[in-house]
Amino acid sequence: MLMQTWSFFKKSLANNIFRGLELREFSVFYQPKMDMETRKIKGLEALARWHSPGIGWIPPSEFIPIAESTGAIIDLGEWVLFSACEQMKHWRENGFSEISVSVNLSPTQLEEKNLISSVEDILAKTGVEPRLLELEITESVFIKDSSRALAVIKELKKLGVRLAIDDFGTGYSSVGYLTAFPFDCLKIDQSFSRTIQLPQTQVVIRALTSLSRQLGLTTVLEGVESETEMVMAGHLGCDQIQGYAVGRPMQANAVTLKMRDFQMNSATLPLLE
Ligand code: C2E
Ligand code: CA
Numbered sequence: 001m002l003m004q005t006w007s008f009f010k011k012s013l014a015n016n017i018f019r020g021l022e023l024r025e026f027s028v029f030y031q032p033k034m035d036m037e038t039r040k041i042k043g044l045e046a047l048a049r050w051h052s053p054g055i056g057w058i059p060p061s062e063f064i065p066i067a068e069s070t071g072a073i074i075d076l077g078e079w080v081l082f083s084a085c086e087q088m089k090h091w092r093e094n095g096f097s098e099i100s101v102s103v104n105l106s107p108t109q110l111e112e113k114n115l116i117s118s119v120e121d122i123l124a125k126t127g128v129e130p131r132l133l134e135l136e137i138t139e140s141v142f143i144k145d146s147s148r149a150l151a152v153i154k155e156l157k158k159l160g161v162r163l164a165i166d167d168f169g170t171g172y173s174s175v176g177y178l179t180a181f182p183f184d185c186l187k188i189d190q191s192f193s194r195t196i197q198l199p200q201t202q203v204v205i206r207a208l209t210s211l212s213r214q215l216g217l218t219t220v221l222e223g224v225e226s227e228t229e230m231v232m233a234g235h236l237g238c239d240q241i242q243g244y245a246v247g248r249p250m251q252a253n254a255v256t257l258k259m260r261d262f263q264m265n266s267a268t269l270p271l272l273e
């Protein structure tokens with residue numbers, strides 16, 4: 001695509017994102033994370049979904065990068081955070097008072113000066129306990145300006161929210177980030193689940209879970225699709241798993257049903273030896 005056409009396309013998509021937000025074309029889906037010990041749903045990840053009447057479903061892999069590069073992610077990210085907190089309030093009123101929700105924070109949001117007050121505001125408005133909100137950050141934020149990122153992350157931490165490092169093990173992952181930043185959770189990238197049968201992948205996962213445990217972090221393996229992968233994740237020391245084997249991202253009411261299911265019958269999934 002010609003540079004001019006590309007930038008025009010990007011601009012028009014960004015405008016569509018703003019319009020889509022106004023027209024309520026966006027929704028938030030939730031994907032469950034399962035605790036390996038209790039085999040209960042411990043938390044959920046909030047994932048943005050866009051259904052445009054003219055186009056149909058547009059995948060996040062297409063609209064998130066555009067939203068990031070055009071700044072539309074500031075509005076979209078704030079909307080996702082607010083929606084997720086509102087939904088948590090609803091779940092709390094319906095007996096799920098300990099369910100935690102993770103929301104993705106993009107690098108552009110971390111650079112935005114109103115981020116801290118916006119998170120604080122949303123927590124106050126919805127009455128969500130900060131300890132039940134987790135913010136997922138990818139390591140790309142440290143590459144650009146790590147001292148500024150550290151300052152923002154420390155401010156977020158002061159609010160009492162949990163912080164997760166997302167997609168760990170891809171790109172420029174450095175274990176140094178784990179000690180330098182006040183993270184609570186390490187999310188191992190789903191590419192490790194894809195190759196979990198390989199001895200070298202198992203060595204890396206085991207090293208990460210052991211390191212993470214010694215640093216007091218929770219480890220989540222992402223993209224766990226099969227029962228074999230699930231069993232292996234347990235053997236390798238992962239505290240939680242997320243992936244199609246537990247559940248796909250789904251609408252809030254479907255998650256409520258799933259959580260009820262797990263509450264009543266924790267043996268819905270095969271027990272690990
Ligand atoms: P992510 O944060 O790594 O989210 C996990 C992605 O993996 C989701 O894709 C989820 O549907 C997919 N996934 C989960 N389990 C499995 C599995 O077992 N197998 C496979 N093959 N895939 C699985 P999704 O929803 O398409 O989102 C893609 C990315 O878009 C996310 O990756 C995240 O980086 C970004 N994203 C989505 N929603 C938001 C948002 O509200 N804000 C920001 N900043 N980024 C978002
Ligand atoms: Ca994530």
Ligand code: CA
Nearest residue numbers: 166167187222
């Ligand atoms: Ca991830």
